[in-house]
Amino acid sequence: MQVIPQLLVSTILLGGIYALIAVGLTLIFGVMRVVNFAHGEFLMLGMYLAFWAFALLHLDPYATLVLALPVVFAAGWASYRLVMRPVIHASHNVQVFTTVGLSIALQNLALVLWTADSHFVRTSYYAVVVRLGPAVLNLAQAAAFAVAVLATAALFAFMRWSYTGKVMRATAQDRQAASLMGIDTGRVFALTWAVGVTCVGVAGILLAPIYPVYPTVGLQFVLIAYVTVVLGGLGEMAGAVVASLIVAAVEVIGSYTVGTAWKEALYLVLFIAILLLRPAGLFGQRGAETVGA
Amino acid sequence: MSGATAPAVAFFALAALAPVVVRDAFLLDGLVLILLWGSVAAAWNVAGGYAGQVSLGHSVFFGLGAYSAALLGTRWGLSPWIGLAVGAVLAIAVGFVIGFLSNRLRGPYFVLATIAFSQVLLIVASRWRAFTSGSEGIAVPFRPGFWTLGIADKRVWVYLILALAVGVYLVQLYLERSRRGYQLAAVREDEDAALSLGVPARRLKVAAIAVSAALTAACGALWAQYVGFVDPFYVFSVDLSVRFALGAVLGGIGTALGPFVGAALVTTLETYLRARFGGIGAGLVGIYLIIYGVALIAIVRFAPQGLVPWLGARWRRPAAGTAR
Numbered sequence: 001m002q003v004i005p006q007l008l009v010s011t012i013l014l015g016g017i018y019a020l021i022a023v024g025l026t027l028i029f030g031v032m033r034v035v036n037f038a039h040g041e042f043l044m045l046g047m048y049l050a051f052w053a054f055a056l057l058h059l060d061p062y063a064t065l066v067l068a069l070p071v072v073f074a075a076g077w078a079s080y081r082l083v084m085r086p087v088i089h090a091s092h093n094v095q096v097f098t099t100v101g102l103s104i105a106l107q108n109l110a111l112v113l114w115t116a117d118s119h120f121v122r123t124s125y126y127a128v129v130v131r132l133g134p135a136v137l138n139l140a141q142a143a144a145f146a147v148a149v150l151a152t153a154a155l156f157a158f159m160r161w162s163y164t165g166k167v168m169r170a171t172a173q174d175r176q177a178a179s180l181m182g183i184d185t186g187r188v189f190a191l192t193w194a195v196g197v198t199c200v201g202v203a204g205i206l207l208a209p210i211y212p213v214y215p216t217v218g219l220q221f222v223l224i225a226y227v228t229v230v231l232g233g234l235g236e237m238a239g240a241v242v243a244s245l246i247v248a249a250v251e252v253i254g255s256y257t258v259g260t261a262w263k264e265a266l267y268l269v270l271f272i273a274i275l276l277l278r279p280a281g282l283f284g285q286r287g288a289e290t291v292g293a
Numbered sequence: 294m295s296g297a298t299a300p301a302v303a304f305f306a307l308a309a310l311a312p313v314v315v316r317d318a319f320l321l322d323g324l325v326l327i328l329l330w331g332s333v334a335a336a337w338n339v340a341g342g343y344a345g346q347v348s349l350g351h352s353v354f355f356g357l358g359a360y361s362a363a364l365l366g367t368r369w370g371l372s373p374w375i376g377l378a379v380g381a382v383l384a385i386a387v388g389f390v391i392g393f394l395s396n397r398l399r400g401p402y403f404v405l406a407t408i409a410f411s412q413v414l415l416i417v418a419s420r421w422r423a424f425t426s427g428s429e430g431i432a433v434p435f436r437p438g439f440w441t442l443g444i445a446d447k448r449v450w451v452y453l454i455l456a457l458a459v460g461v462y463l464v465q466l467y468l469e470r471s472r473r474g475y476q477l478a479a480v481r482e483d484e485d486a487a488l489s490l491g492v493p494a495r496r497l498k499v500a501a502i503a504v505s506a507a508l509t510a511a512c513g514a515l516w517a518q519y520v521g522f523v524d525p526f527y528v529f530s531v532d533l534s535v536r537f538a539l540g541a542v543l544g545g546i547g548t549a550l551g552p553f554v555g556a557a558l559v560t561t562l563e564t565y566l567r568a569r570f571g572g573i574g575a576g577l578v579g580i581y582l583i584i585y586g587v588a589l590i591a592i593v594r595f596a597p598q599g600l601v602p603w604l605g606a607r608w609r610r611p612a613a614g615t616a617r
Contacts, residue, residue, distance in 0.1 A: 035401035037349075086594050092400035093347050097542055097593045100349070100535055105586025108579035219531065223412060226405050234402075265416040271409045279398055 002134065007252050009135040015248035016145040017203060020152050021221055022228040022240040024199030027155075030235030031172040031192040032088065037099040039225060040218025041106035042197050046072065046204020047213035048110060054121045054208075061121055065147065065205045069198070076197030080190045088189055103218075110215040118212035126209055144206035151202055152241065155195070159237065168192055172235065223264075224251075227271040233281030243282065297605070301462060301550045308455050312448035321447035323564050327557045328454040329516055334540030334552030335461040336508035341538060342547035343468045344501035345481030346395045349534045350407030353414050354384040354506040356528035358513025360418060363431040363523045366441075373433075373442045377514035381507040388506030392499030408531060415529035430524040433517055442518040450519060457515060458553065461508050465549035468501075477501060509537070539585060543592055545599025554601050559585060 025039050049068055053059040059067070079102070087098045128139040159165035171178040171188045179185045203221075211217065228247050232239030247267055254263035274281065311324055333355060340346045361383060362376030387410065394406050419428040437443040444450060468474035479487040480494040488494050517523050527533065540559055545551025562581045570577040596603040 029401075035405065037404075083590055090593075090597075093345075093546075094593045094597055096347060096349075096401060096404055097538070098590050100538075101586045101589030101593070103586070104535065104539075104589065105583050108582035108586065111579035112577060112583065223408070226408070230402070230405060261420045262416065265413060265420075268409050268413045268416070272406065272413070275394060275398060275402070275406045275409070279402060 003256065005134040006136070007256060009132065009137055011245065011249045011252045013137060013141050013145045014252060015245035016148045016152075017206060018224055018228055018248055019241045019244035020148040020203040020206075021200050021225045022232070022244050023152055023155060023237050024196040024203075025222075025225050026229040026232065026235055026237055026240040027159075027199070028192055028196035029229065030237070031168055032084075032189050034084070034088075034095050034099065035226075035234075036193075036196065037096065038103035038106060039196075039200055040222030041103050041110075042076070042200045042218075043204040043207070043221055044110060044213065044215065044218040045075075045106065046201035047208045047211075047217060048114065048119075048204075049201070050205040050208035051119045051121050051213050054123075055119075060123065061205055061209050062143065062147070065202060068205065069202070072201035073194050073198045076194035076201070077190055079197065080193040084193055085186070085190070088186075107215050107218070114215070116214060118214045120212050121208045123209050138210070140209040144210060147206055148203065151199065155199065156237065164191065220264075224267065227267050227274075229281075230271065230279070231274055231281050233283040236281065236283045239281060239283030298466070298549075300601075301553075304550065304553060305455065305459055305462070308451065308458075312451045318447055319568070321451060323560065325447060325450045325454050325519065326564065327560045328451070328458045328553075329512060329519070330536070330540060330560050331553035331556035332454065332458045332461045333509055333512045333537050334544070334556045335458070335465055335549070336505050336512060337537040338505075338541040338546065338548075338552045339461075339464060339468065339508065340502045340505035342541055342552075343465070343474065343481070344477055344498050344505075346392075346498060346502055347404055347538070348391070348407040348502075349404050349531060349538060350391075350409070350411035351505075351509055351537045352529050352531070352533040353387060353407075353411040354509035355513035355516070355533065355537075356411070356414055356418065356525070357383045357387065358510030358515075359517035359523045359528045360425065360431075360513075361510070362514035362517045363433045364425065366433060366436075367431055372440050373514060373518045374440065377511055380510040380514045384506040384510035385503045388503040389499060391506075392502040395498055395502060396495045408534070411529050411531065411534060415525055418525035418529055425525070428525060430522060433521045433523065435521065442515075454515065454519075457511065462549055462553070464504065464508065469549060473497065539589060541599075543585070543588060543600060545601035545603075548599060548601050551599045551601040555599070558600075 021039075021043065025036060028034060028036050028039075049072075050061040050064050053064040053068070054061060083098060083102050087094050123140065125139050129136050130139055130142060159169060167178070167183050168188055168191065170181070171183060171185050171192075175185050178188075207221075224247060228243045229240050231246060232241070232243030247270075250267050250270060251263050254266040258266065308324060308328060312321060315321060315324075333351075337348070337351050340351075341348055358377065358380035361380030362373040365371040365376040365379060366373055391407060391410060395403055398406055418425045421427065425431070435443045437445075444453075468477060476487065476492045477497050479490070479492055480497055484494050513528065536559070540556035541552040542555065543558060544553065544555025559581075562584065563578070566578050566581045592599065
């Protein structure tokens with residue numbers, strides 16, 4: 001029973017970072033009805049950004065985080081204008097292939113530019129461990145968690161209370177009605193995409209001091225994010241946060257009981273089970289999955 | 294979706310004539326791969342194009358075929374033809390489950406479900422060391438003979454894979470011309486309307502996915518035998534699934550010849566870049582994938598029906614472009 005506090009701490013730390021990745025994905029789906037298959041690649045780019053800032057400019061990843069925020073947002077906005085805007089009213093399949101194409105292009109751009117080698121951000125504190133009662137936690141992981149929670153909370157506050165956030169929620173509810181009320185839905189989509197990309201880019205920068213970065217690193221995280229957003233109900237931001245903790249718990253407890261080798265199988269089986277039994281997720285509208293909306 | 298078969302006849306005739314003229318093993322190898330990837334893209338097209346069930350997990354079927362052939366061969370010394378049959382049966386079984394899901398999930402939900410399936414199989418294949426030899430993969434032994442598919446002559450492989458390609462093409466042609474094919478098109482375009490006309494929509498979709506699965510598994514089994522090595526991280530990868538879809542979408546989703554043309558373009562550029570940069574800058578091989586990523590975005594935006602119908606429209610009405 002000594003391990004329970006440790007499992008709990010690990011779950012919460014992991015869940016916090018998963019939540020930041022997942023809210024970006026679910027926000028984009030909620031407002032735009034697009035599953036971003038390039039989400040993992042934006043995570044990868046965030047990690048590389050932190051790595052190169054560290055390697056070339058000796059910038060600490062947390063300093064990079066603050067400095068890069070406008071850059072990541074602008075990159076998100078630009079990718080919307082270039083790639084997503086022309087297909088925003090197209091069929092699901094066109095949108096799926098567009099984001100898949102973006103994913104292939106970005107992943108291999110990273111491969112060509114920076115090779116397939118793994119890179120590490122070796123900060124001076126990367127192995128520092130803090131004791132917290134009966135549990136121990138890695139400092140970088142704790143810091144990543146703290147920033148991720150702050151960023152997620154900021155996003156929730158933005159969506160809840162700001163005028164722009166309300167406009168985005170209105171568009172998510174009924175884009176036709178929103179545009180009849182004078183909302184420029186095109187700008188809302190651009191903003192939503194950029195905010196979603198910023199969330200996952202920030203998550204990437206936060207993950208850089210913890211995990212090695214390589215061109216396909218996004219896949220393992222984005223798979224978890226897919227499981228999370230479907231479990232929480234696609235488009236449901238609060239659901240995504242709760243689901244992040246559930247998925248993190250499955251992963252942490254799974255690693256402890258069946259070993260790290262099979263932990264991924266656990267959440268994928270969980271995923272298939274949700275899709276079979278309650279595809280709308282825990283908090284989603286029932287029936288959303290059959291209209292494909 | 295015209296029924297013009299002349300371009301396809303020319304395409305396959307050219308492939309059949311090539312081994313008579315070409316002796317170069319490198320070029321013949323390229324031709325085998327073009328026909329093979331074309332066949333898989335066409336098999337994907339049966340579900341993704343004709344039935345409208347876009348999957349990014351088709352590597353699950355390919356991998357089942359490859360692993361069945363490799364495992365039955367190395368563990369029990371059985372013929373890869375038996376492996377092919379077993380792989381196809383397993384793929385049909387998984388296809389039924391995925392087909393069942395397709396009746397509950399649409400659009401992005403279905404795509405996500407198919408990815409999850411291929412990842413589960415990837416984990417099983419790479420972690421179940423005792424049976425699949427895990428992440429090391431399986432080297433398929435070369436046993437000379439047709440029954441064991443130990444064929445050194447690449448010309449024989451061209452004809453073997455050509456037969457497969459023509460087979461998959463004919464399945465697609467059936468879907469373009471038969472009553473069932475029309476019903477399937479109706480389901481794809483508007484399932485509720487098709488149902489109200491008495492079309493057995495669910496059964497047709499599941500059947501299309503199962504057929505697509507079996508054909509993909511057959512390709513996987515032959516591929517394993519041709520290449521001689523099965524790596525779980527390759528055969529069950531999302532990248533491979535995307536590759537199948539890519540060929541079909543570039544060439545023309547829901548057209549019989551399109552997947553072959555798309556796969557030929559993808560494979561040719563890949564093979565060229567591998568030969569050109571393989572030794573010195575292996576990373577540069579990734580350029581072809583950047584090009585195809587961008588091409589995919591451009592195709593679905595400007596010519597969503599794909600290259601073959603796009604070219605066909607220009608061929609038949611050459612003035613149409615200038616008249617506008």
